[in-house]
Amino acid sequence: MQHEQLAAFPEDFLWGASTSAYQAEGAWDADGKGPSVVDLHLHRPEGVTDFTVAADHYHRFREDVELFAELGLTAYRFSIAWTRIVPDGDGEVNPAGVAHYHRVIDALLARGIEPVVTMYHFDLPAALDAKGGWSERSTIEAFERYARILFQEYGSKVKHWLTINEQNMMILHGKAIGTTGRSGQVEGRELYQQNHHMFLAQAKAMALCHQLLPGAKIGPAPNIVSVYPATCAPEDVVAADDWDAIRNLLYLDLAVRGSYHPLAWVYLKAKGWEPEILDGDLELLAEAKPDFLAFNYYSTQTVGASRGDASDIQVRGGDQQVVRGEIGLYRAVKNEHLPVNAFGWEIDPVGFRTTMRRLWDRYRLPLIITENGLGAFDELVDGRVHDDYRIEFLKLHLEQIQLAISDGVEVFGYCPWTAIDLVSTHQGVSKRYGFIYVDRTEDDLKQLARVRKDSFFWYQDVIASGGDSLSS
Numbered sequence: 001m002q003h004e005q006l007a008a009f010p011e012d013f014l015w016g017a018s019t020s021a022y023q024a025e026g027a028w029d030a031d032g033k034g035p036s037v038v039d040l041h042l043h044r045p046e047g048v049t050d051f052t053v054a055a056d057h058y059h060r061f062r063e064d065v066e067l068f069a070e071l072g073l074t075a076y077r078f079s080i081a082w083t084r085i086v087p088d089g090d091g092e093v094n095p096a097g098v099a100h101y102h103r104v105i106d107a108l109l110a111r112g113i114e115p116v117v118t119m120y121h122f123d124l125p126a127a128l129d130a131k132g133g134w135s136e137r138s139t140i141e142a143f144e145r146y147a148r149i150l151f152q153e154y155g156s157k158v159k160h161w162l163t164i165n166e167q168n169m170m171i172l173h174g175k176a177i178g179t180t181g182r183s184g185q186v187e188g189r190e191l192y193q194q195n196h197h198m199f200l201a202q203a204k205a206m207a208l209c210h211q212l213l214p215g216a217k218i219g220p221a222p223n224i225v226s227v228y229p230a231t232c233a234p235e236d237v238v239a240a241d242d243w244d245a246i247r248n249l250l251y252l253d254l255a256v257r258g259s260y261h262p263l264a265w266v267y268l269k270a271k272g273w274e275p276e277i278l279d280g281d282l283e284l285l286a287e288a289k290p291d292f293l294a295f296n297y298y299s300t301q302t303v304g305a306s307r308g309d310a311s312d313i314q315v316r317g318g319d320q321q322v323v324r325g326e327i328g329l330y331r332a333v334k335n336e337h338l339p340v341n342a343f344g345w346e347i348d349p350v351g352f353r354t355t356m357r358r359l360w361d362r363y364r365l366p367l368i369i370t371e372n373g374l375g376a377f378d379e380l381v382d383g384r385v386h387d388d389y390r391i392e393f394l395k396l397h398l399e400q401i402q403l404a405i406s407d408g409v410e411v412f413g414y415c416p417w418t419a420i421d422l423v424s425t426h427q428g429v430s431k432r433y434g435f436i437y438v439d440r441t442e443d444d445l446k447q448l449a450r451v452r453k454d455s456f457f458w459y460q461d462v463i464a465s466g467g468d469s470l471s472s
């Protein structure tokens with residue numbers, strides 16, 4: 001649909017940016033923090049990913065918040081490290097960790113920046129993992145208790161909560177991201193049992209939030225892609241629907257409707273992977289209602305009908321945006337209409353609009369984008385970072401938000417990945433996303449100086465104009 005005139009961004013639109021605790025904070029064992037599965041992951045043989053110092057955001061958050069204020073952010077989406085609050089996941093509360101996030105939240109509020117808090121972004125406490133992690137129902141109770149602590153401590157200050165970041169990526173690519181630790185080595189049925197337990201934990205957190213904090217809003221934050229059929233051949237459309245169910249709708253339907261998507265359930269049953277569901281589980285899932293849908297968007301994916309042989313198993317894309325075919329189901333296909341970034345991720349701004357329209361159409365919940373961005377090997381030259389490629393990427397995606405709003409979709413915020421450079425999940429610190437450059441390399445921490453990139457000044461203009469500068 002073409003619009004003669006585009007709708008304006010809402011007055012109270014949340015102009016944000018994102019980070020996660022383990023990728024930005026560093027200070028991985030400071031002030032009583034316990035180890036998480038991602039901290040253990042840094043010892044993996046390749047040795048690429050080191051989260052011990054990261055951007056040192058833990059110690060430099062005041063300086064960073066000042067920069068966020070200068071940028072004009074009206075929201076900052078960050079995660080709280082479970083292991084700072086409860087170092088072993090289910091034992092003693094760590095007052096120093098609790099105090100830290102009070103300081104962060106207070107600093108943000110003092111500068112008029114709304115905190116959008118992720119409760120759990122890949123960093124399961126290692127002590128819980130050692131006890132079986134999400135394979136055990138006791139982890140559900142541990143998460144509920146952690147959620148209660150967060151709501152009681154920060155509930156008077158935080159109005160937007162995100163439960164679990166990218167549960168679908170933890171299930172589909174947990175080993176690659178290194179997010180599920182020892183229990184991440186599990187596959188098949190046990191993996192989907194973990195998935196079921198995470199949903200129960202999320203449902204309990206949503207119910208508790210509504211019970212304790214009537215004024216707050218809470219929602220899930222999966223990674224969502226629109227799935228395209230390779231051609232208009234009906235068999236390709238069926239394959240696209242199948243992959244959409246397994247990758248997206250399984251997670252969305254459980255979070256929003258509290259029920260297993262029928263196609264996804266048939267898939268799990270066919271594999272022998274359906275989780276054990278205890279009495280009361282489905283009621284709990286159905287009763288917990290999110291107030292909004294947050295999602296991370298980087299790309300779309302294209303699949304074709306299975307050929308029924310090994311040629312189905314082709315890998316397209318990269319990292320967590322990878323698509324692998326599955327014999328009898330679908331095969332990954334290159335979308336000839338789309339460019340790819342340096343990491344093989346297809347770039348699809350129009351697909352972003354499609355994704356928002358589809359989410360709105362299916363769930364009719366307000367949307368907030370909690371990640372979207374371009375990873376690149378930025379270079380600092382004479383004190384400047386000319387990241388015009390990032391400006392282009394973000395501009396094209398923001399234009400699609402305005403189109404989606406004009407289409408009637410309710411979108412209330414945009415938090416691109418990332419506010420400030422941090423450690424990527426796969427390619428260390430060299431792959432950068434931020435508006436603010438952090439001057440360090442993999443091996444040399446230098447001064448960790450903060451430098452405003454060209455995209456910083458561009459986004460500052462966009463925010464100051466309430467989005468009007470996009471069309472000028």
Ligand code: BGP
Nearest residue numbers: 020166319320375423424425426
């Ligand atoms: C998402 C994660 C983020 C972030 C992002 C970019 O899947 O939620 O934590 O890392 O992807 O990925 P990468 O760091 O691999 O470039």
